[in-house]
Ligand code: NAP
């Protein structure tokens with residue numbers, strides 16, 4: 001069989017690093033697109049040991065001519081659209097930009113695939129954020145959407161546009177409605193990585209306190225490596241379709257903190273309620289976790305829990321890493337980084 005070519009947008013991101021490694025192991029030619037920036041941000045590909053095996057090509061989802069030329073030049077057999085302004089918090093302040101990248105950018109890409117010959121299989125990174133103010137629990141492919149942020153609204157547009165190109169133009173296009181998935185390669189602005197990096201720094205005497213927003217928000221957290229396998233499985237199925245990928249378990253931010261603190265060698269006692277809540281290290285009596293209202297969102301997604309039974313039934317997909325294992329993996333990686341002085345002090 002001829003070698004398959006996968007084009008991954010957003011190659012500098014978390015998922016792309018795991019997906020690139022996964023596809024290279026299956027002998028794909030992997031081409032990754034990145035935005036031109038003043039400083040290099042290829043550290044994730046380097047950590048995965050694949051930097052020199054991925055072909056890199058500059059592409060911005062905001063520039064339609066660029067998108068079209070990249071598709072024509074690479075002639076991919078599979079396109080994984082992972083590029084996005086992916087941070088929900090920022091989308092409230094950058095609603096227009098987020099819409100242009102996460103919604104219109106996807107339309108450019110779908111048009112480019114259609115114009116080539118429509119043969120490339122297409123994966124769109126849809127999200128559990130689309131369920132927002134949830135209408136039922138757990139959420140599956142038939143649960144109505146109720147997006148609660150500009151990020152999620154833009155993703156709903158991209159989701160239905162992908163469905164429409166499948167139905168109207170016959171593209172092999174699939175949407176993965178992925179619940180939160182994390183790893184040691186997660187961006188530091190997301191709550192899980194913020195927790196593990198900060199607790200590691202506190203354990204190594206490099207930081208005093210971890211400040212968080214809504215401790216009661218609940219998410220269905222899985223491991224990124226499990227989820228990129230699911231993306232690939234969707235494109236191997238004879239027909240494009242939409243699938244939820246999730247663990248089926250939901251945990252609060254507070255539970256994540258408790259488990260991570262335990263892995264970092266702390267035992268926390270909680271005092272106070274809501275914005276006055278504090279996590280106190282039982283051994284030293286010091287407050288190491290507190291709430292800062294600046295980290296609350298104008299509209300919150302309170303609780304998400306996914307039902308991935310369709311992906312299990314049709315694709316044979318299921319997650320392998322549990323919540324407890326995920327926290328351990330992330331905490332171990334950040335303790336190691338902190339020990340080597342590799343974690344900058346960031347305040348977001
Ligand atoms: P991530 O680490 O934030 O990576 C996002 C990637 O998109 C980065 O490479 C980023 O480049 C790129 N990007 C941003 N703006 C772009 C633009 N204008 N043109 C081209 N590329 C652009 O996100 P992730 O966690 O890997 O997630 C991958 C995808 O899945 C995203 O679409 C996200 O919305 C979606 N998703 C993620 C999760 C999750 O829990 N991780 C769940 C559901 C859906 P820079 O490095 O230059 O910023």
Ligand code: G4F
Nearest residue numbers: 086088127128129179180189190191192212213214217295
């Ligand atoms: O880690 P988060 O920023 O992730 P969020 O908003 O769930 O979005 C992530 O998952 C989505 C899938 O559902 C993706 F589509 C999206 O691209 C991204 O990868 O926040 C998780 C929860 C929120 O409820 C937030 O309010 O944690 C709460 N939280 C509490 N304190 C905090 C903080 N979030 C952040 N980032 N920082 C805090 O200090």
